[in-house]
Amino acid sequence: MKQLYDYQLKTNESFREAHKKSIENPQAFWGEIASTFKWQQPWEEVLRYDWSVPKTAWFLGGKLNITENCLDCHVVTHPDKDALIWEPNDPNDATVRYTYKDLLSAVCQFANGLKNQGIKKGDRVCIYMPMVPELTIAVLACARIGAIHSVVFAGFSSTALAARINDASCALLITSDGAFRGNKTVPLKDIADQALAQCESVKKCFVFQRTFQEINWNPRKDIWWHDFIEGLADTCTPAIMDAEDPLFILYTSGSTGKPKGMVHSCGGYMVYTAYTFMNVFQYQPEDIYWCTADIGWITGHSYMIYGPLACGATSLHFEGVPSYPKWNRFWEICEKHKVTQFYTAPTAIRALAKHPTKLIEDYDLSSLKVLGSVGEPINEEAWHWYDTHIGYNETPIVDTWWQTETGGILISSLAGVTPQKPTYATLPMPGIQAALVDNEGKVIIENEAEGILTINYPWPSIARTIYGDHERYKEVYFSAFEGRYFPGDGALRDVDGNYRITGRVDDVVIVSGHNLGTAPIENAINAHPAVVESAVVGYPHDIKGNALMAYVILYESIEDNATLISEVREEISKQIGPIAKPDRVMVVSGLPKTRSGKIMRRILRKLAANEIDQLGDISTLLNPEIVDEIIAGLAKE
Ligand code: PRX
Numbered sequence: 001m002k003q004l005y006d007y008q009l010k011t012n013e014s015f016r017e018a019h020k021k022s023i024e025n026p027q028a029f030w031g032e033i034a035s036t037f038k039w040q041q042p043w044e045e046v047l048r049y050d051w052s053v054p055k056t057a058w059f060l061g062g063k064l065n066i067t068e069n070c071l072d073c074h075v076v077t078h079p080d081k082d083a084l085i086w087e088p089n090d091p092n093d094a095t096v097r098y099t100y101k102d103l104l105s106a107v108c109q110f111a112n113g114l115k116n117q118g119i120k121k122g123d124r125v126c127i128y129m130p131m132v133p134e135l136t137i138a139v140l141a142c143a144r145i146g147a148i149h150s151v152v153f154a155g156f157s158s159t160a161l162a163a164r165i166n167d168a169s170c171a172l173l174i175t176s177d178g179a180f181r182g183n184k185t186v187p188l189k190d191i192a193d194q195a196l197a198q199c200e201s202v203k204k205c206f207v208f209q210r211t212f213q214e215i216n217w218n219p220r221k222d223i224w225w226h227d228f229i230e231g232l233a234d235t236c237t238p239a240i241m242d243a244e245d246p247l248f249i250l251y252t253s254g255s256t257g258k259p260k261g262m263v264h265s266c267g268g269y270m271v272y273t274a275y276t277f278m279n280v281f282q283y284q285p286e287d288i289y290w291c292t293a294d295i296g297w298i299t300g301h302s303y304m305i306y307g308p309l310a311c312g313a314t315s316l317h318f319e320g321v322p323s324y325p326k327w328n329r330f331w332e333i334c335e336k337h338k339v340t341q342f343y344t345a346p347t348a349i350r351a352l353a354k355h356p357t358k359l360i361e362d363y364d365l366s367s368l369k370v371l372g373s374v375g376e377p378i379n380e381e382a383w384h385w386y387d388t389h390i391g392y393n394e395t396p397i398v399d400t401w402w403q404t405e406t407g408g409i410l411i412s413s414l415a416g417v418t419p420q421k422p423t424y425a426t427l428p429m430p431g432i433q434a435a436l437v438d439n440e441g442k443v444i445i446e447n448e449a450e451g452i453l454t455i456n457y458p459w460p461s462i463a464r465t466i467y468g469d470h471e472r473y474k475e476v477y478f479s480a481f482e483g484r485y486f487p488g489d490g491a492l493r494d495v496d497g498n499y500r501i502t503g504r505v506d507d508v509v510i511v512s513g514h515n516l517g518t519a520p521i522e523n524a525i526n527a528h529p530a531v532v533e534s535a536v537v538g539y540p541h542d543i544k545g546n547a548l549m550a551y552v553i554l555y556e557s558i559e560d561n562a563t564l565i566s567e568v569r570e571e572i573s574k575q576i577g578p579i580a581k582p583d584r585v586m587v588v589s590g591l592p593k594t595r596s597g598k599i600m601r602r603i604l605r606k607l608a609a610n611e612i613d614q615l616g617d618i619s620t621l622l623n624p625e626i627v628d629e630i631i632a633g634l635a636k637e
Contacts, residue, residue, distance in 0.1 A: 004036040004311065009279050015418050015430070022430040023457075029431065030058070030460055034271045037310075038073055039064045040240050043267070049458045051485070054478045056458045057244050058268035065238035066247060066270045067144045070309035071104040072238075082314045085288065086133045087333050089180035089320035095337075096133060100312075103137070108236035110134075110141035113228045117204055119172055121146030121239050124249065126170040126202070128152045128161055128192055130179030131319045134208045134225065135295050136305055138174050143247060143266075146239035150249040150261070153296025154179050154186065156577040158194035160259075164251050167261055168467055169201040174225075178211030182324035189215040196221070243267025249467050250298055252404040253517035254476060255507040261467030262404050268460030269302075270310055272408040276429055277307030280398050281370050282415045287340040290316035291372075292330070292348060298404040299374055302461075303343065307408070322348055327355040331363040341415075342390070343372035343400075345513040346382050350543045353385040360389055370415040371397045375513035376545045377501050383422045401425035401501050403487055404515075405477065407461030410434070411499050424500040433457040436493055441481040444493075452505060453491040454484040507601070509538030509546050514579050521548065521582070524575040525568050530554050535591050535599050536582060539608035548582035549608040551591055551630070561587050584608070586633050590626040592618070603627065607634065 009015045022029040027046035034043070043062030049055060074081070079101040086096040098106065119125060125147045129135040135151075142149040152164050165173065173196065179186040189207060193216055196202055205218070208225040241247075247266045251259040283289060289308055293299035295317075308315040316337055322330050330352065334342060371391050373383075378399055387393055397420055400412040410432045411425040418427060428434045436444040436451030444451045462485065466473040480486040488508065492500040504510065507518045518536040525534040532553045541547035550568070558564060565585040572580050592600045606615050607630050618624045 002032070002036055004033070004274060004278065007033050007036070007275065007278075008282070009414055009417060009430075012418050015414055018430040019428075023433060026431060026457065030271065033275055034059055034062075034267070037064065037069050037271065037274075043243060047458060051458075051478055051483055054474055056462055056464060058265075058458070058460045059243035059271075062243035062267050063240050064243060064267060064270070065144065065241055066266050066306065066310070067107060067140050068238050069270060070140065070306060071100060071107060074100040074309075074312045075104050078312060081312070083309060084133055084136060085314060085316045085337060087316065087318045087320075087337070089182070089324065091325065091329070091332065098133060103140075105234035106137045107140040107144055109229050109232050109234045110137050111144040111236040112232040114141055114145055114147060114172075115236075116228065116232070117172065117223075119145065119147050123147045123172070124150055124168040124170040125172045125174065126150045126152060126161075126165045126168070128154055128173060128175045128188060129208065130154055130176055130181075130186075130188065130210055131294060131317060132176070132208065132210055133317065134176075136317065139248075139295070139301075139305060144236055144238055146241055146245065148246045148248055150251070151296050151301070152251070153294060154188060155296070155579055157574050158191045159575045160577055161191065162195040162198040164259060164261070165195060165199045165202060167251075167259070168249055170199070171201060172204050172206065173202050174206045174208070176208040176210040177215045178213045180211060180319060182321040185211050185213060187213065187215075193218070241266045244464070246464075248301065250301060250404055253508055253515045253520065255517055255519060257517070257520045257523045259520075260469075260472065260476070262463040263465050263467050264407050264461065265464050268462075269407050270306065272431075272459060272461035273302045273307035274310035276409045277303060277313070278311050279414050279429070280400060280409055280412050281341045281343070281372065282417065283308070283311055283313050283341065285312070287369070288314050288316060288337050288367075289341040289343075290318070290333070290337070290339045291343040292318060292322070293343070293345070293374075298407070299343075302408055322352060326359070327352065328359040328362065331360050331365060334365055334368060335363040338367040340367055341370040341372065342368055343374065345375040346373055346378040347376065347512040347543060347545055349373065349378070349382045349386050350545070353382060353389075354543065357389055365390060368395050371395050373397065373399045374402070376510040377503055378423055380423055387422070396420060399423070399425045401489075401499070405463045405487070406459070407463060408459075410455065410459070411501075421494070421498050424494070424498045426498045428499070431459045434499065435484070436491060437481055437484070447493055447497050448495045450492045450502070451490070452486070453489045453499070453501070454481055454486055456484050509548060511538070511546050511548060511579065512544040516548070516576075516580050520576060521550070521572055521580050524572045524580075525550055525552060527575070528564070528568055528571055530556070530558070530564060531568070533591065535601065535604055537601055537605045537608050539605060541583070547584070548580070549584040549586065549604075550582040551586050551588050551604060553588060553590060557587075557589075584637070586630070586637075588626065588630060588633065590623050590629075592624070592626050593622045595620070595622050597622070607631070610634065
């Protein structure tokens with residue numbers, strides 16, 4: 001029987017062949033790859049879909065547990081290999097390692113704890129934790145018993161946390177006393193307490209002790225992690241899951257105020273994340289793979305936990321930030337652990353590039369074989385800096401384009417196997433049928449073109465729905481262009497068919513790699529009693545990629561705008577999190593509107609970017625004089 005690694009594509013020709021086969025016969029293609037995994041019961045049908053509903057199902061009738069494939073299978077073949085290497089925030093603290101055997105035991109023990117507390121298959125469990133190994137253990141323990149995990153990034157506010165808990169009616173919250181982030185300590189339990197005051201569904205709160213800071217204790221709800229796992233068995237029979245049963249929910253911002261709980265299922269997600277991990281990063285058995293993301297985002301789910309572990313890889317997790325204690329921390333970790341694949345975000349690359357290269361030159365980075373980028377378009381300058389200073393102009397760079405909704409990488413080169421091109425994600429992965437369309441939805445045939453990116457055929461890890469709102473799922477992803485998945489991104493294509501993602505075509509702005517819908521930020525601003533209306537737009541920023549500018553109209557003009565601006569920023573921080581605070585807030589007497597009353601965001605974006613000469617014809621505006629007012633305001637900034 002063939003093994004997963006028999007499907008590792010090692011030459012450009014084998015990539016081309018695999019892609020061709022995946023298009024000609026997708027079911028045979030994915031069926032073969034899926035058969036390399038452990039199934040409790042084989043599937044009856046590889047794919048059934050109808051995107052007019054929309055409905056997509058893979059490996060129908062198949063039964064499995066993803067943790068068996070991520071843990072038990074490797075415990076049989078390589079029990080003592082490191083599954084997880086954990087590097088703490090403070091470089092003076094010890095590295096922690098979990099072999100596959102250790103990780104399975106820890107996951108089973110925690111899974112037994114979940115069961116003891118009455119958590120069962122299908123229950124939703126919210127996880128709001130720092131980047132400690134226990135976060136991964138909690139995630140996998142949920143998957144072990146078939147509970148649906150919903151990880152919320154630990155930088156989100158209590159209001160954002162509560163909204164996510166309530167949206168999925170989570171039965172349990174897992175958090176920690178606090179989190180270390182560089183030289184800061186974040187009071188996670190306090191934030192969780194504030195959230196839980198608004199969440200009736202949560203019966204229990206498990207608290208992992210990380211910072212040992214003082215916290216409030218609610219004896220009716222709170223249980224220490226170390227208390228409830230004590231004495232529990234470290235084996236736990238995996239729940240038998242249908243391939244289409246939900247594995248997790250992960251929230252992403254959208255163009256309206258409410259976050260979208262993307263639902264991923266067990267079978268297809270496992271197959272696709274493992275296949276793409278192995279191929280994009282060209283993982284080899286001895287490699288030490290490091291992705292610097294946070295598990296609160298999809299990159300952490302797919303390419304720190306599930307993909308690497310399903311491939312039996314060693315995945316390095318880092319608790320801290322690139323600047324602590326100094327801006328050399330990433331390189332110190334690369335040298336210390338002889339990291340072979342390093343996967344980060346353009347915003348981190350740009351921030352690192354601002355510091356002297358001396359901070360890199362002190363370290364031996366010769367172990368690096370692959371560099372990766374994800375989360376937003378990588379600009380030319382950052383790409384070349386990465387290539388020159390970290391890759392010494394010879395390490396392949398993979399620029400991976402994908403989304404929370406896609407579950408896994410859809411467009412990327414395969415490291416050292418298929419050609420790379422600076423700032424281009426390059427070619428669609430096997431199984432991915434991409435197309436560019438124009439505004440009317442007409443497919444652009446010629447290769448060299450610019451348009452809206454769409455995907456025309458299902459792949460195994462596409463999110464199956466938005467939790468509790470299938471209509472919205474249909475509306476957002478399947479109604480813009482009939483029969484096609486619409487990711488919300490624009491793209492360029494070159495003569496060779498390589499794609500370069502140019503950015504969002506909707507009201508989502510990517511700030512430091514975080515997706516932020518402008519609508520929820522505007523809602524937070526409008527909640528201030530002095531505010532009538534607001535508009536938030538993104539504009540280019542050297543390090544963050546984009547920054548936010550808010551234009552705010554007040555009921556009455558006031559003398560002290562500074563206080564109001566800081567209150568508005570605070571409100572945003574409270575409702576969403578500090579990541580959503582705008583860099584610039586301008587009080588204006590009106591917003592440029594069309595005659596039908598629609599805010600002309602395009603003009604606001606141009607103004608924020610200081611592209612005053614590119615405003616175009618503004619004479620059709622209802623209130624063109626407002627543009628002059630804003631230009632005068634910009635001059636005073
Ligand atoms: O606009 C694209 C951008 O990030 C969006 C997805 O964000 P999120 O769901 O948070 O997932 C990020 C991690 C997969 C996309 O719609 N994006 C992601 N990767 C790239 C990118 N833009 C350009 N190039 C990329 N490599």
